[in-house]
Amino acid sequence: MRIFLAHTSKDVELAVALSSELTFGGHEVVDPFAVRWGEPGLSEISRAIRSADLVVTILSGGNANVLYELGLAVGSDRPVVIAAASPEDVPFDAASVPFAVLTGNARDDASEIARHIGTIPTVPSRLRALTGTAEENLRTVAHDSSALASLRPGDLERLLVAFLGSQDFDVQLPGSRLDEGYDFAVVAPATHARLLVEVKSYREHSRVSVEAVRRLAEAAQGRDAAGGLMISTSQYSPAAMAFAASNRVVLMTLEEVLEAQAHDRIRGLATRSEVGQPQAEPSAPPVLLELTRAAAYETLRRLGGGDTAAELIADSVASYVDLSWHDPEVVALSREESKWRRYINQVAVRHWLYSLREPAGDEAARSRQHPGEQGAGSRFQHSGPASSLAPAIERARTLMVDTMVARGAPRDDAEDAAQDAVERMVRDPNRFAERLANVDAEAAYFTTVAFNAYLIRLRTERRRRERELRAGPALAESALAENLGLARPGIGQDAIVELARDAGLTPRQMEYLLAVLNENRSVSDVAAAASSSPQAVQAVLRRAVHRLRIHLESADEADVVP
Amino acid sequence: MPAIGDSDAFRDDRRVLTQHHAAITLIQPRLTSPARSRLRWLDLACGRGQIIGSFREAFSDEVRARIDYVAYDIDQHFVRETAKAAEALRLGSVEGVVGDLAVLDSIMPPDWVLDYITFTNTAHEISPITLVHAILGAFSRLSNAGLFYAYDMETLDKPELGAISWTREEIDRIVQATLKALGSTYQPEASRVPHTTTSGWSIVVEAAHIGVDRDEIRERRQYVIGILRREIDSVLRSRLGRCSSALQSLTISGVSTAEEESIKLKYLYEFWALTRSLEASE
Numbered sequence: 001m002r003i004f005l006a007h008t009s010k011d012v013e014l015a016v017a018l019s020s021e022l023t024f025g026g027h028e029v030v031d032p033f034a035v036r037w038g039e040p041g042l043s044e045i046s047r048a049i050r051s052a053d054l055v056v057t058i059l060s061g062g063n064a065n066v067l068y069e070l071g072l073a074v075g076s077d078r079p080v081v082i083a084a085a086s087p088e089d090v091p092f093d094a095a096s097v098p099f100a101v102l103t104g105n106a107r108d109d110a111s112e113i114a115r116h117i118g119t120i121p122t123v124p125s126r127l128r129a130l131t132g133t134a135e136e137n138l139r140t141v142a143h144d145s146s147a148l149a150s151l152r153p154g155d156l157e158r159l160l161v162a163f164l165g166s167q168d169f170d171v172q173l174p175g176s177r178l179d180e181g182y183d184f185a186v187v188a189p190a191t192h193a194r195l196l197v198e199v200k201s202y203r204e205h206s207r208v209s210v211e212a213v214r215r216l217a218e219a220a221q222g223r224d225a226a227g228g229l230m231i232s233t234s235q236y237s238p239a240a241m242a243f244a245a246s247n248r249v250v251l252m253t254l255e256e257v258l259e260a261q262a263h264d265r266i267r268g269l270a271t272r273s274e275v276g277q278p279q280a281e282p283s284a285p286p287v288l289l290e291l292t293r294a295a296a297y298e299t300l301r302r303l304g305g306g307d308t309a310a311e312l313i314a315d316s317v318a319s320y321v322d323l324s325w326h327d328p329e330v331v332a333l334s335r336e337e338s339k340w341r342r343y344i345n346q347v348a349v350r351h352w353l354y355s356l357r358e359p360a361g362d363e364a365a366r367s368r369q370h371p372g373e374q375g376a377g378s379r380f381q382h383s384g385p386a387s388s389l390a391p392a393i394e395r396a397r398t399l400m401v402d403t404m405v406a407r408g409a410p411r412d413d414a415e416d417a418a419q420d421a422v423e424r425m426v427r428d429p430n431r432f433a434e435r436l437a438n439v440d441a442e443a444a445y446f447t448t449v450a451f452n453a454y455l456i457r458l459r460t461e462r463r464r465r466e467r468e469l470r471a472g473p474a475l476a477e478s479a480l481a482e483n484l485g486l487a488r489p490g491i492g493q494d495a496i497v498e499l500a501r502d503a504g505l506t507p508r509q510m511e512y513l514l515a516v517l518n519e520n521r522s523v524s525d526v527a528a529a530a531s532s533s534p535q536a537v538q539a540v541l542r543r544a545v546h547r548l549r550i551h552l553e554s555a556d557e558a559d560v561v562p
Numbered sequence: 563m564p565a566i567g568d569s570d571a572f573r574d575d576r577r578v579l580t581q582h583h584a585a586i587t588l589i590q591p592r593l594t595s596p597a598r599s600r601l602r603w604l605d606l607a608c609g610r611g612q613i614i615g616s617f618r619e620a621f622s623d624e625v626r627a628r629i630d631y632v633a634y635d636i637d638q639h640f641v642r643e644t645a646k647a648a649e650a651l652r653l654g655s656v657e658g659v660v661g662d663l664a665v666l667d668s669i670m671p672p673d674w675v676l677d678y679i680t681f682t683n684t685a686h687e688i689s690p691i692t693l694v695h696a697i698l699g700a701f702s703r704l705s706n707a708g709l710f711y712a713y714d715m716e717t718l719d720k721p722e723l724g725a726i727s728w729t730r731e732e733i734d735r736i737v738q739a740t741l742k743a744l745g746s747t748y749q750p751e752a753s754r755v756p757h758t759t760t761s762g763w764s765i766v767v768e769a770a771h772i773g774v775d776r777d778e779i780r781e782r783r784q785y786v787i788g789i790l791r792r793e794i795d796s797v798l799r800s801r802l803g804r805c806s807s808a809l810q811s812l813t814i815s816g817v818s819t820a821e822e823e824s825i826k827l828k829y830l831y832e833f834w835a836l837t838r839s840l841e842a843s844e
């Protein structure tokens with residue numbers, strides 16, 4: 001993210017500390033002291049601010065330059081974080097902007113500002129004319145800050161009145177033009193229960209404060225309404241959300257109102273008077289869920305996941321957090337961003353690994369999946385939403401194989417061991433999630449896991465040979481059928497399929513195996529039919545045989561146990 | 563009526579506040595009515611006489627001479643200062659009364675009946691039950707065509723220890739409950755007065771519509787106080803619940819915006835004022 005840092009020379013120590021922290025965090029920092037001033041300098045500053053993804057303003061002593069830069073940032077609709085020693089230093093119009101209190105300790109202050117920056121999502125804007133229906137216009141406004149900025153006072157309220165009216169709500173406008181503490185009311189047709197609605201047209205990076213929610217709660221109580229419904233173009237402060245949860249107020253963003261199920265939710269709230277009752281299952285704050293989603297998405301992309309799969313799993317991680325919000329430990333973790341990010345990384349990796357085990361069935365997920373993300377040519381078959389994470393697995397597998405080969409392992413053995421390692425990870429996600437989530441330890445961890453798997457494989461192989469020596473040449477390496485013990489009388493295709501399923505063969509392994517065993521097709525034929533290479537087919541068959549053999553051996557061992 | 567130490571009476575003759583201008587506008591037709599030669603005006607909690615600061619510009623000498631002005635405050639220095647300023651304006655007559663608003667009716671001479679009673683910028687400074695006493699006292703002193711005008715801020719720009727400000731809706735509830743308890747069907751409505759950074763409320767009650775005579779109001783005083791005590795207790799408890807909830811939210815979730823940083827302190831002031839008031843009423 002490109003961050004413009006507005007400050008005075010007095011705050012240079014804090015600016016340096018913050019710059020260092022942000023640069024370390026991967027951001028690009030633009031310092032106005034590095035921009036040449038004078039006549040051209042003004043436009044340079046303006047350009048720097050307009051091109052920034054976010055502007056940090058350190059307000060101290062009402063410096064005109066800093067206030068000018070703040071004005072430019074607000075005017076050009078850049079997200080802003082204000083840092084000042086006291087809220088009284090903040091211009092009234094910017095009172096709802098994310099705000100960090102300065103303590104005078106540069107290091108602590110830099111961390112606090114960086115924490116606020118971390119909570120601000122950046123969304124590209126696009127301009128579209130508002131010429132459609134109320135719903136279309138609301139959708140435009142919800143996604144386009146410049147369209148929102150172009151609305152006149154009261155336009156957004158009018159759009160919402162028209163939209164909710166078109167959704168069969170009985171909308172009532174207040175009799176007075178003065179501020180009644182709410183903009184309009186919606187009434188549920190069945191019960192005539194009334195919700196007072198207050199609309200907040202804030203810049204998207206602002207936060208609606210607890211005071212605004214409290215005013216709506218008071219208005220609702222003063223008018224014997226079932227509760228309050230606040231609709232904002234921005235998010236809400238965590239305190240506002242906490243207050244609303246127990247004070248007969250429901251908070252929604254404009255985007256949420258436009259969701260299909262929102263109408264049922266509003267109607268339900270009005271009819272059941274659900275608002276105001278402490279929720280049986282508390283929900284995580286939406287801001288935190290956004291942060292969670294973004295962190296999970298980042299982790300999954302880092303692991304090589306495709307965009308759609310990473311989004312899907314990030315969504316599932318956010319849902320998981322929401323459902324876990326009753327857990328005090330989870331809530332406690334959320335209070336410190338670094339701990340929270342670490343936790344989310346673990347959850348994301350765990351979800352990813354679990355998703356690899358899931359059978360196909362999520363129609364919605366599949367329908368949303370981009371065809372280009374299917375792991376074509378991958379050595380693994382993944383049917384869940386994470387199938388596009390196959391590149392990540394391939395990357396891990398390649399890393400393991402290369403490392404083991406470089407240290408003297410035969411390539412075939414290294415490949416088998418790598419597969420074993422990945423399968424072990426998939427089978428036991430909890431065990432591996434923590435280390436996988438740590439990007440610094442990822443490469444070393446993959447290598448360690450692979451070597452462990454390799455050692456296990458060697459040990460298994462040694463035991464097998466020992467058994468062979470004891471049992472004689474029952475399983476010959478040369479012939480596939482003999483190797484598998486499938487040449488036994490009475491074993492047909494069904495038995496092979498059943499056996500393959502029991503052994504946990506993938507659909508591709510099973511398909512190739514049946515083609516070779518039952519249809520007597522050559523490896524080259526199978527490769528041509530599958531649009532793959534003979535080497536790849538051989539590798540799949542080799543792993544299939546390996547798995548079947550392990551399965552048969554373990555079954556044999558189980559058979560002899562009294 | 564500085565019942566709390568944090569309050570400060572204000573006077574700037576060059577500046578006419580909205581509420582004072584409204585007070586003057588309300589009474590202007592009565593003062594200039596050919597049918598009326600005198601008008602007795604009670605300025606409750608007069609402070610340093612801010613409301614009369616613009617009298618010289620608002621009324622001619624002739625009209626000012628029709629005003630019998632009574633300055634009422636708990637602070638004798640304020641009463642003296644305001645009475646002195648009123649005398650300089652050559653009003654018809656000037657009286658000063660020092661006393662608590664809770665004993666308004668009993669402290670004033672029995673034969674005093676007022677045509678106009680103003681009660682501005684004070685409701686937040688007195689205890690809720692004193693507020694009811696003041697309203698009842700004012701009603702019981704209004705002439706048959708008398709007018710009661712009250713105004714105060716809904717929130718205070720600068721918080722004051724122990725101050726309880728009221729919203730328009732709450733004042734509506736209190737005044738209407740008072741009238742109902744008195745046996746009146748009159749339901750005057752308070753209005754909200756928007757300002758730059760905050761808002762105020764104002765209410766006008768006309769004696770002619772109350773429909774209950776002054777003696778009856780006095781007789782029902784204890785009954786009304788009992789009803790209003792419960793009503794106000796309910797309002798304050800409800801507000802304390804929301805204030806506590808807001809503070810709890812900020813305690814757990816932290817402060818995110820400058821608005822929340824500044825409102826935090828106001829909540830703490832409010833919490834103290836509400837707790838203090840509720841403890842006093844128990």
